[in-house]
Amino acid sequence: MKLQQLRYIWEVAHHDLNVSATAQSLYTSQPGISKQIRLLEDELGIEIFARSGKHLTRITPAGQAVIELAGQVLRTVDNIKQVAQEFSDDRIGSLTLATTHTQARYALPGVIKDFIAKYPDVSLHMKQGTPMQISEMVSEGAADFAIATEAMELFSDLVMLPCYRWNRCILVPKDHPLARVKGPLTLKHVAEHPIVTYVFGFTGRSKLDEAFSSAGLEARVVFTAADSDVIKTYVRMGMGVGIVARMAYDEQVDTDLVALDASHLFQSSTTKIGIRRGTFMRGYMYEFVTRFAPHLDRDLIDKALSCGSKTDLDELFEHIELPVY
Numbered sequence: 001m002k003l004q005q006l007r008y009i010w011e012v013a014h015h016d017l018n019v020s021a022t023a024q025s026l027y028t029s030q031p032g033i034s035k036q037i038r039l040l041e042d043e044l045g046i047e048i049f050a051r052s053g054k055h056l057t058r059i060t061p062a063g064q065a066v067i068e069l070a071g072q073v074l075r076t077v078d079n080i081k082q083v084a085q086e087f088s089d090d091r092i093g094s095l096t097l098a099t100t101h102t103q104a105r106y107a108l109p110g111v112i113k114d115f116i117a118k119y120p121d122v123s124l125h126m127k128q129g130t131p132m133q134i135s136e137m138v139s140e141g142a143a144d145f146a147i148a149t150e151a152m153e154l155f156s157d158l159v160m161l162p163c164y165r166w167n168r169c170i171l172v173p174k175d176h177p178l179a180r181v182k183g184p185l186t187l188k189h190v191a192e193h194p195i196v197t198y199v200f201g202f203t204g205r206s207k208l209d210e211a212f213s214s215a216g217l218e219a220r221v222v223f224t225a226a227d228s229d230v231i232k233t234y235v236r237m238g239m240g241v242g243i244v245a246r247m248a249y250d251e252q253v254d255t256d257l258v259a260l261d262a263s264h265l266f267q268s269s270t271t272k273i274g275i276r277r278g279t280f281m282r283g284y285m286y287e288f289v290t291r292f293a294p295h296l297d298r299d300l301i302d303k304a305l306s307c308g309s310k311t312d313l314d315e316l317f318e319h320i321e322l323p324v325y
Contacts (some may be wrong), residue, residue, distance in 0.1 A: 003077065005040040006070040008033050009048055013067045014140065017049065017056040030219050063213055075141045079280040090283045094123040098134035098143035099201060101227045103271065106247045108147070110293045119284050120202035130226065131201060138276050144285065146274035147292070150201055157273040161304050166264040166325045168208070169249055171235050171242035178241060179258045187215045187265055194222040194240035202226050208243055211266045232257065247325050270322065275305065295320055 008022070012033065015022040023030040030124060041048055048063035049056040059067065086094050099108065104126060116124060127134065127143055131151035137143040139155045146152060152160050172178045181189055191212065198205040212219040222240050225231050228248035235242035235257065242257075249259040273289055273296075275281075286298045296304075300316075307313040 001040065001043060002036070003073070006073055007037045008036050009040065009063075009067055010070045010074055012049070013059060017058070019056065033289070046068040067083055071140065075276075075278065078141065079278070082282055084279045086280075090203045091119055093282055093284065094125065095145075095282075095285060096127065096143040096290060097145050097147060098127045098129065098137040099147040100131060100134065100149075100250055101128060101229075102202075102245050103147045104128055105122050105228065106245070107271070111288070115284075115288055115291055118287070121260070122280045122284050130199075135274055141276065144275070144279065145289070147271065148274070149269050149271050150206065152272060153275040155274070157277050159277055159305050159307065159313065160272040160274050161289070161293070161296055161301065162320075162322055163271050163273055163296070164325055165268040167246055167268045168243055168266050169176070169246045170245060170260040170262050171232060171249065171254075171257050172260065173236065173238070173256065174258055176241070176258070178260060181260075184264060185260055185262065187212060187217055190241060190243075190262075190265070191217040191219060194220050195243060196223045196225075196231050196234045196240040197221060198228075198231070199224045199226050207267050207269050245305040268324070277305070279305070281305070293323075295322070 007026075011022045011026060012019055015025065017032055023033055026033075030226070034100050037048065044066070046062040046066070047060050048066055050058045050060055082093070084096045097108070108126075112124065113127075116122075127137060129137070131146075131148040132154070134143065134146045135152045135158060138146040139157055146158065147163075152158055153258055170178060170185065172287060178185065178189060178193065197208060200206070200209070209219065220240075221236050223231075225234070228244045231242050231244055232254065234240070234250075243262065246263075249257070273292065281301065286301060289296050289301060290298070303316055307316060
């Protein structure tokens with residue numbers, strides 16, 4: 001059994017069983033991958049992939065178990081490489097972030113700029129997607145950190161470190177009726193208008209739905225998007241009242257819109273960094289986490305990564321006051 005063979009079956013499984021696409025991503029030949037997979041199957045005495053002619057059609061139950069173990073082996077090998085790199089030169093390496101649009105656009109730019117200035121030889125990569133997609137990227141080793149507000153709880157192999165709490169604002173054009181409401185804004189005020197907001201599962205959307213439901217009101221959501229800037233575009237078009245993360249309102253850019261405080265209408269949400277259990281943390285990885293969330297020092301990160309259960313993790317952070325944005 002060769003490490004290369006384990007890499008091939010792992011990559012084929014994560015390229016929708018497309019051997020040609022796998023070969024392109026690994027800069028090798030399709031026949032070479034197919035041959036090595038066959039050799040591994042012969043050695044193990046099982047079929048990892050079911051076939052129809054020359055095409056792979058599905059992963060067999062035995063293959064699923066083998067591929068899962070192959071992923072663990074490959075991650076361990078990567079950790080060994082990280083250990084060696086840390087001791088040979090702790091300022092050279094790579095870091096891959098997986099995050100949502102709102103974090104990438106509004107929460108991370110300053111952190112990334114300062115990090116790159118201090119670690120110019122660390123290759124920094126960013127992948128964007130849904131909270132589910134980015135959590136899966138980290139779970140499978142395609143990214144080092146997932147930064148999001150929702151969905152990471154579904155992945156038991158991720159340790160989630162709370163970074164900051166945030167709430168929402170209501171965005172309307174300056175001449176909108178809600179901009180003329182006297183006194184505190186209510187959910188009833190908002191429910192009288194069509195709403196433009198995040199796709200369910202994005203950026204704390206669940207808190208919004210819970211608030212209207214608890215108040216016995218129906219939110220008329222007419223348009224959803226994953227991108228705060230797209231939501232603002234449709235608010236400007238008059239399609240509805242925008243409900244976005246407060247950090248997504250830029251006073252210098254969004255001068256044609258009014259941001260109305262909604263922190264009293266919705267429960268706050270918590271953005272977290274998800275790290276796969278067993279990850280070897282390079283020095284600059286600790287640094288990035290601390291720059292993004294200053295209360296997460298190296299000692300606290302290590303304690304979190306060693307927690308055996310969610311209960312232990314919750315107890316670790318229960319007395320820590322998170323910053324609010």
